[in-house]
Amino acid sequence: MNFLSLFRLSVVTLRHHKSRSFLTTLGIIIGVMTVITILSLLEGLNRKIKEEFSTLGSSTIYIQKMEWQVGPGRHRLDFEEIRKRPNFTVEDAEALAKLPSIEAAVPSIGKGVGTIKRLGNEAQNCQLNGTAEGGDLTGNWVVAEGRFITREDRLHRRLVCVIGSYIAENLFGAENPLGQTLDVDGHRYFVVGVLEEKGAMFGQTQDNVIIIPVSTYLKYNPLPRGWRAIWGGLSIEALPKPGVVLEKAMEDVEELLRLRRGLRYDQDNDFGLNTQQMIMTALQGITSTLWIVMVGIAAISLIVGGIGIMNIMLVSVAERTREIGIRKAVGARDRDIMIQFLMEAVVLALLGGLIGIIVGIGIARLVSVLVKFLDAASPWWTIALGFGFSAAVGIFFGIYPAQKASKLNPIDAIRYE
């Protein structure tokens, strides 16, 4: 018998017991549904994480007093030691910028300045950032109109600013902001540039920035002291040259900073090099842990479903002993009978898989509608996985009943009442 006629035979046989077949597949349906739903949501989450981080400029190295503490596990840190670490300087940034593997290295500092008002308009939750020429590269900004901060701006501590699209829209509306002034934190700045919209990250807009020369910032804002010195001081953002591997650039930066700080070979770094890669890896670590847990649960459900299939196939073999005998009497070989029953089990499991995939994708879509920042994604491989799992369950749990059917003695089977 060829594959197609076997498949048709299975479908006909299963349709003869519609409700029994459906109930049998329920375990598979639930198992595959769980897998598909969870995978779709996790995949959506992973994509979201990647997408959000890509707006930052994903290969920028953030050089700060300490490493970001990300991922599971407790960290014991000596904050007093960290607080006392030397501050970064503009000179550090200039030296790093000269490294052959570094495209741009700029000092960076910032603070929240709350609501800014202008002619009856206001923009909330604004962020004042001090940076230098090249800060558009490290911060992944694109200047929509005007220009970014220049070397001259920094050297002359000019009162100029580049504003984010949110500020431009809310404070200037239809007006062209270029050449206008903006009062921020007690000083009046000329707007020399407007940035393109970057969008939100995890629901937080990034377009609420007012970027000024770092020298201007430091003139009016003393470096923070006490525990604020850990995160509030000057940091450096460094962007590797295109084509340079991030790890190589990080090694160069580390070596140069150790040299500049005169660290001996047996002394630990008194600074931290941070990348978005670290956060992504940590978040993906969390999602992959969730993944394993969920796949474990789904696997149990699939095993239960498989046992259900095995059970009903054994019943089916007993019920159809006579049919098996007749088929053997007209020339069916053991393997013909084996394949026939195996095919039935697999079709049953695949049917469950199909329903499970459809329901699973449906649930994932529903969750995406209900939860705002979560977009479920069901790439082809989740569907392939769903079908693969159910086919495997069908084969694994179908083999024993099929084997049993194939080994029946034709004359005993044909006489069976």
Add this chain to the structure above:
Amino acid sequence: MIRLVGLSKVYAGGHVAVEALAGINLEINEGEYVAIMGPSGSGKSTLMHILGCLDVPTSGEYFLKNQEISQYDTDQLASVRNREVGFVFQQYNLLPRLTAAQNVELPLLYSSVPIDPRKEIVAEMLAKVGLGDRGHHRPNELSGGESQRVAIARALANDPAILLADEPTGNLDTKTEEEIMALLDELNEQGRTVIVVTHDDTVAKHARRTLHLLDGRIV
């Protein structure tokens, strides 16, 4: 065509072993029409099942077309059942969920005949047994005689040299019995070897040679 040498079959049931066949020696030539008779328990059905390769002997030799069948494995026996012998049962043994045509098609499916010749053969076989127009009916829509005709058509599908019929008219009335036996006569006249198991003299009279079985021996 068929040669049995010292064939015996012992059923080891419970404490006592039952000897269904006790050393059968038999030769049947091509084109013969043989009736096997005997009271119930004489071993005639067991003999038939062994001839039809549905069962295997405990000892002795069975040659079919000079091949020693008793040495065959299950796959080879299946192939013999499929191509060399056609079996007709008293109970018809049609698959109830398939149509008459699909039942006739069954042996062809297992011998992997492609679909076009398969349909042709099925139509030809149904016409041969006089059921050319009943192919789409299911067994429960057919009379006993019609069912047995379908079973005969199925047995003939792969054009076997031997047709074995185990009490083929046991469930039929006299008139239908005549029709079925006439069909078997006709098949024998066309050159096919026909072997019929029966306890009915009128059936046995159709055959040209009658064997009597008693307690597992030919008498």
